[in-house]
Amino acid sequence: MSIKPILFNTEMVRAILDGRKSCTRRIVKHDVEAILNSPYHKEHPEVEDEQIISKLCIPPYQPGDILYVRETFIQAAANIFWYKADDKLWMSKDLLWKPSIHMPKKAARIWLKVTDVRVERLQEITEEQACMEGTDPWDEACYENNGWHPTLSDPDSGGDPNMIDGFHKLWNSTIKKSDLDYYGWSANPWVWVIEFERCERGGVDER
Template sequence: MIVALLEGRKSQTRRCCRQANDAALTYVVRIDDAIAAPGWFGDEEGEVAFFTGFAPGDRLWVREAWRTHRAYDDLKPSDMGGEEAVWPEVERDNCDYHGRYRAGRYMPRWASRLTLIVTDVRVERLQDCSPADAIAEGISVGKPLPQVPTSKGDIYHDGITDPIVGWTRDPVEAYARLWNHINGAGAWEANPWVTAVNFDVLNGNIDNLPQVTA
C-alpha cells in the first residue's frame, strides 16, 4: 500500500467500526436501512452509534518498513535523535551500509515521509464498496491481456495472489481478496460495518508541512 500511495493509486481506506461510547466522531446508523448521520448518539430502537476515529481535516502520518545506517542497529527507535538517515524498505537498493530491517509499526513520527489529509468520512457495510471505491483502495490496475489481443477494458489485481493468473475484470473482487488476506479468511463475507475514509496524500513529514486554517 505504500507503493500505491506513492504512485497516487490509493486515496481511500476502510477500518472496521467499533461501537461508540461518547458523541465525538460518531455516526449513528439505522440497522434496517443503513442511513448514517454524523455526530450524535443512537438512542432510538434500531439505532447504534459507531466510533469512526476520523474527521475531515485530520492529518495522519504514515508508518512504513524502514532501515537506518547499520551503525545504529543496536539502537531502539526511541533512542534515536532524529538525525539518522532513513531508507524506506520499498526503495532500498541493498547497499551494504543499510542496517537491519525495522517493521513499520516501529517507525517514529520524525521518520515518516508521507502525510494523509482526511477529506471525507462515512460509515457503511464493507460490501457497499463500489468498483470506484475498490480502485481508490489501491489495487493494481492493468491493461488488456497481451496474450488475448481481442480483450478490452482494464483488469485488476489484489497484489497478493499469483501475479500471472490472479487478475480479474471486477475491481471489487480484487479488493475482497486483499481484505481477506489482511483480515483473515471469511472477513469480506462477514460484511462488517466499516469506516470509509477518503484522503489526499502529501509528500512530507507531518510536522514539516504548513498548517492550513479555514
C-alpha cells in the first residue's frame, strides 16, 4: 500500500463530497501504439490489447493505495485551510486561491482508498460508469440528443438523461484545447479506470 496525492478540479471535489463520484479516468501516459506494435504483441496475438497494456505499463495507482485529494485551497491561518469547493457565502470573491498542485498533505480533507484499476478505451464507458464519474444529470449535454429538456417544475417531462453524453462534455472540459486531438473524447485514448471509496485520514475505512 502506498499513500499518494491525486488532483481533482473544484467540480469533481464537490461531486466526491456529495457522494456522486467514485471513479476517475486518467490518460495512459505511455506510447500505447508502440506497445501494441511491439514484438511481444506480435508474438502473442491471442492476448487482448488491454492485457498487454496492463502488463507493459505501470498504472499511476494500485488497488489498496490510499490517496489524499489535492484541491484548490487557501491557508487562512497556521492550521486552518479554506477550500474553493465549499463556496461559502462569506468567502470573498477576491481570495487568492492556490492551485491544487500546491496543496500540502496536511491540508488534505478528502482521503480515498483505491478499490480497482483497469485499462480501457475512453469511449467504452457505460451509463453506470458515467454516473460514477460524477457527471451532472442536470447538465444540458445529457439531453441534447434526446430532443427534450427537463425543468425544475417538470423534471420527468421526457425521459432519462444520457449520462455518457454528459461525461463526453465533462471529459473534454478537462483537456487543454491544444490536446483535444490527442486526448479528447473523439480521439478515444486509452485510459486507466480508477475506482475508489472514501476513507478516514490515513486510510482507515469509515465503516
